[in-house]
Amino acid sequence: MVESNTEVENSGKCQICDKAAKSRCSGCVQAFYCSVEHQREDWKNHKPRCVPMRMCHDDKIGRHFIATRNIKPGEIVLKEAPLIIGPSQVTPPVCVGCLKEVREKNHGACEKCGWPVCSRACQESPTHANFECKLTVERGNKIVIKNFASPHPSYSCLLPLRCLLLKENDTERWKKVLELQSHDYDADDLQFKSDMERVVEFIPRFFKCNKWTREEIIKINGISRINGHELPLTNPSCVAIYHRASFFEHSCRPNLSKSFSENNEIIFWAPNGIKAKEHLTISYTDVLWETSNRRHHLQQTKHFECECERCTDVTEYGTYFSSLKCQKCNVGMLVPNSLKEWSQDWRCTDANCNNIVTYEKVNKFIEHVGKDLAAMEKENEGNCIKFIEHYSKWLSPNHFYITDVKVALSQIIGAGINGIQKISDERLKLKCKICKELIDLIEKIVPNEARVIGLIKFEFHSSLAEAGRRAMQVKDPNCKAMLEDSLRYCYDSIRLLGNEAKCLPEGNICRQARINASSLETLIGGILG
Numbered sequence: 001m002v003e004s005n006t007e008v009e010n011s012g013k014c015q016i017c018d019k020a021a022k023s024r025c026s027g028c029v030q031a032f033y034c035s036v037e038h039q040r041e042d043w044k045n046h047k048p049r050c051v052p053m054r055m056c057h058d059d060k061i062g063r064h065f066i067a068t069r070n071i072k073p074g075e076i077v078l079k080e081a082p083l084i085i086g087p088s089q090v091t092p093p094v095c096v097g098c099l100k101e102v103r104e105k106n107h108g109a110c111e112k113c114g115w116p117v118c119s120r121a122c123q124e125s126p127t128h129a130n131f132e133c134k135l136t137v138e139r140g141n142k143i144v145i146k147n148f149a150s151p152h153p154s155y156s157c158l159l160p161l162r163c164l165l166l167k168e169n170d171t172e173r174w175k176k177v178l179e180l181q182s183h184d185y186d187a188d189d190l191q192f193k194s195d196m197e198r199v200v201e202f203i204p205r206f207f208k209c210n211k212w213t214r215e216e217i218i219k220i221n222g223i224s225r226i227n228g229h230e231l232p233l234t235n236p237s238c239v240a241i242y243h244r245a246s247f248f249e250h251s252c253r254p255n256l257s258k259s260f261s262e263n264n265e266i267i268f269w270a271p272n273g274i275k276a277k278e279h280l281t282i283s284y285t286d287v288l289w290e291t292s293n294r295r296h297h298l299q300q301t302k303h304f305e306c307e308c309e310r311c312t313d314v315t316e317y318g319t320y321f322s323s324l325k326c327q328k329c330n331v332g333m334l335v336p337n338s339l340k341e342w343s344q345d346w347r348c349t350d351a352n353c354n355n356i357v358t359y360e361k362v363n364k365f366i367e368h369v370g371k372d373l374a375a376m377e378k379e380n381e382g383n384c385i386k387f388i389e390h391y392s393k394w395l396s397p398n399h400f401y402i403t404d405v406k407v408a409l410s411q412i413i414g415a416g417i418n419g420i421q422k423i424s425d426e427r428l429k430l431k432c433k434i435c436k437e438l439i440d441l442i443e444k445i446v447p448n449e450a451r452v453i454g455l456i457k458f459e460f461h462s463s464l465a466e467a468g469r470r471a472m473q474v475k476d477p478n479c480k481a482m483l484e485d486s487l488r489y490c491y492d493s494i495r496l497l498g499n500e501a502k503c504l505p506e507g508n509i510c511r512q513a514r515i516n517a518s519s520l521e522t523l524i525g526g527i528l529g
């Protein structure tokens with residue numbers, strides 16, 4: 001249902017008997033009932049649809065969700081199974097059953113159609129057997145895939161093809177796919193040319209069929225590009241399309257966090273709670289990229305110009321995440337006048353400095369740093385420290401390249417089994433300092449980026465715990481406070497990573513955090529005793 005106003009109505013029709021009703025479900029505030037009995041009677045039917053949000057429409061962003069009531073911190077707003085799942089458009093060959101990597105040496109091919117599979121169960125999995133397998137058999141020749149080392153062009157068509165095949169396989173799901181937004185192609189666009197060749201022209205030619213019109217294939221290809229979510233549960237990652245999850249709008253400072261369950265469900269939840277009537281937002285891009293990178297990525301992949309609150313604040317909440325230091329006064333930061341003037345001259349923020357630098361110069365420097373970083377081995381602690389020391393002369397202290405390297409450092413200092421116990425006091429202090437700075441910064445820019453904040457809080461907790469243990473050994477009276485601090489960060493990382501699938505590194509860290517929390521509780525209890 002699409003509605004054009006954002007106000008919650010005061011009355012409606014009872015879900016059971018259609019009579020005028022004023023009471024409604026307190027969860028979603030959308031389903032009306034004339035009596036408690038009718039609400040009880042409807043609960044089984046209503047439960048899967050009950051969400052604390054309603055869909056609204058806006059000329060600029062299209063359909064989007066608004067909170068119908070206050071959402072509590074940690075509350076799950078939506079958990080949904082995919083409509084369809086398939087390989088990424090650019091991927092080396094993967095098993096078409098489980099979508100996991102296959103290697104040249106150990107791969108098998110489906111006996112019926114030739115697509116790579118890793119087991120009989122995968123060959124018989126319904127998402128393969130009822131989809132591309134059937135169509136390849138109808139074509140009359142098996143597919144032959146020999147190159148397993150690099151992206152394979154035939155895979156580009158699989159996700160749109162699986163969507164198209166829903167038309168005959170599952171009309172309910174097909175209708176839901178058709179409700180999703182596609183996009184208009186620009187004929188000069190490189191993406192358009194590649195999609196034409198690899199999907200729109202490839203499907204009827206390769207499968208020797210005319211089940212779908214050209215417009216239909218273009219539309220479905222657009223739908224899979226605009227609405228596909230990268231699923232990190234396989235290596236390489238695959239893509240899933242969901243129904244209701246497709247209507248969340250984007251913000252570079254979203255109020256929802258995204259997680260995935262083991263069985264590919266998408267979970268949107270509110271780490272910090274949300275007030276009634278607020279727009280519910282997610283991020284379609286990497287929120288730890290700088291403004292021009294994020295906006296370019298959104299333009300290229302989702303075809304819109306982001307003008308969210310974060311993009312319009314050129315200081316990014318006073319963090320200067322995309323800024324350079326002014327080399328003239330060494331006090332202020334260089335920023336553009338406004339988002340609209342991003343590609344014009346950048347000025348110093350210090351009122352006493354009149355320094356102006358052309359965007360061309362700014363951009364050239366940023367590109368140079370980016371190339372340097374891309375060529376650097378980020379797993380090497382020394383390299384990271386040298387990078388920060390060197391580029392801190394020009395980049396703002398919170399610049400996203402500095403932040404990127406600090407995130408790497410927060411993970412590598414003291415990594416490995418018992419690694420944290422072997423590092424010097426000095427390196428332990430450095431790890432604590434980096435973690436604390438990162439937490440403060442990321443919570444300011446993207447307070448709902450639960451995955452990254454949760455991982456850094458885990459690292460901080462383990463450093464504080466080690467510092468506490470060292471303090472205990474020398475009978476430092478501060479040791480208890482350090483361990484209690486560590487436990488608080490440990491609880492926080494459990495809260496932030498608690499929705500992550502157990503098979504993901506984040507899920508594993510959450511499991512470890514639970515074990516650590518229990519050991520810390522015992523240790524602190526021992527000190528108290």
Ligand SMILES: C[S@@+](CC[C@H](N)C(=O)[O-])C[C@H]1O[C@@H](n2cnc3c(N)ncnc32)[C@H](O)[C@@H]1O
Nearest residue numbers: 060061062063181226227246247249250302304
């Ligand atoms: C996954 S869809 C979201 C649902 C879509 N609004 C609809 O009506 O189906 C993504 C598309 O929504 C629009 N959109 C989402 N967030 C936006 C934003 N912050 N600003 C402008 N357009 C946005 C863009 O057209 C984008 O390509």
